Amino acid sequence: MKAGPGALILAGGGSRRMGRDKAWLALDGQPLLARIAGVLAPRCAPIVVSAAPGQRLPMSADIELLRVDDPQVDAGPLVGAVAGLERLAAAGAAQAYLSSCDAAALAGVHVDFMLAALAARADAPALIPVDAEGRRHPLAAAVRVEPILARGRALLAAGEARLQSLLAEAATIGVDALPEPLVLAPCNTEAQWRALSDALALRTRAR
Template identity: 35%
Template sequence: MTQDTPNPESIRLAGIVLAGGRSRRMGSDKAALDWEGEPMLARVVRVLQERCDPVLVVAGERSAAYQGIDDIRGRAAPGIDRDRVRWVTDEQEGVGPLGGLVAGLAAAADAGAQYAFVCATDMPLIAPGLIDELRRGLTGSTQAVIARDAQRDHPMAGIYRTDTAPVIADLVAGGERRMLGAIEALTTHRVGVSEPDWLVNVNAPEDLHRLRAVSR
């Protein structure tokens, strides 16, 4: 480990859950979907709290996730420290997940975190091991460390420097809407994770049914 390489164990890591999507293919709010007796958002938050502080849930005030906040928080109490969960509602609307990423990274920087683990709300098999493996991929020059499986990159399963928020904001202002656009613009390191199931997300009802069947 060189002098410029951060010590993974000493890095303060915030968590960012991008929960403001419209869930068109699912037909209902993915954040509130039941997964093993709790809302999917609650499971993701609970896992992130094992490694991240604070955990920032990014969802606009008009989003289904935010409008269902009372129900979600009421059911999510077991295993979750509510004092370490914050809602970020000022994401730019109409620009896709990049708007949530910018808002979340800016809020994480304001909270004093140099890095933030970023994920989506629809990843029910996520585990602390994913965060650990990505954290070990950080170097002094790295702006983003993202997961990769045999098929593709997963920019919504990665660790980002919080000071990259202005860079990504400039991309959005220039018309970029792809999460891949962010990692193409940043100094990005890709990590092949040991458990691909951590990266599974659910976009449609059939995805959820299939995943439930496999997990039994």
């Protein structure tokens, strides 16, 4: 019997442009990793966190997170994604939501929308959002675990390292169709983090 949708959070990146581990960035006093886990927990299980070897992470005491370490430091995001998908497949998850550890604007409505939209497209192995500039966002996507895992294994065997390649054959959905477009906002530098924090504060005050 298949489990419900799972989730995978990639947290093992070097955060070099930010200059500090993005999983520990705090929003309203809560580390982003814990905040993201809190959004995912009511709708996804298991939640797998892909981490770098020896990486210290703010794992939630209230939410069960399954940690999977990369086989080596700087193994690359595709290695982490495949390791996480392996864990989800072993748990029987048929679908999964993919997230980064810096998805500060992640909202339950987006996760629900992506998983439901994928379920409605029986022929699609994954569904990936595309922003107004045409950039694809694999860490805001919904996937069918088994076909995407098989693709990931094949890519690694061929020497591929790019995460974008994993969802190259995914169906796409434009940002205008998303219930929470801010989910796609970048958070790679201090300036982007400040801008996103300000946008989230404005959104909160407007509600």
